[in-house]
Amino acid sequence: MMFxxxxxxxxxKRKLTEDMRMQLMRECQVRNAHNDVSGLLLYQEGYFLQYIEGQPDMxxxxxQRIMQDTRHENVELISEEVLMQRRFPLWTMFFRDYDFVYPHIRQDYAELTSLAKxxxxxxxxxxxQKTMFDFLKNTHDQDS
Structure with a gap:
């Protein structure tokens, strides 16, 4: 099987509160479970980076649905690749809100374990890998 x-x-397009971001994450998890899609979604200061994997047609x-979603803009495709197996088979949508999580990463063993995965x-x-690291260090590294 190919993925x-x-x-x-x-x-x-607009500032999202923490509650709005959590609601979006829950919607993604439910929809992805229904569509047999797995992956991860990172959020930082108004920007999203998402990786999704599953059946090619899905x-x-x-x-296509993401590109037509009016809640965001400047959708930029970074990569598209054929896989022989999923990278994140157990994650309907691994979500990290780095506006909230980032200051606590060094003290949070579970977060370090997830990032290691x-x-x-x-x-x-x-x-x-570089794309994701670049996304995460865009603004926060300037603060430390």
């Missing part, structure tokens, strides 16, 4: 993995970045359909899953994909 398609797709990564994109977008920007929210991933293309989901991405992401890094391990992307071990053979240095470009995708």
């Amino acid at each position: 398609l993995g797709l990564t994109y970045i977008s920007h929210s 991933i293309r359909m989901v991405f 992401v890094i391990e899953a992307l071990e053979n994909e240095p470009n995708l």
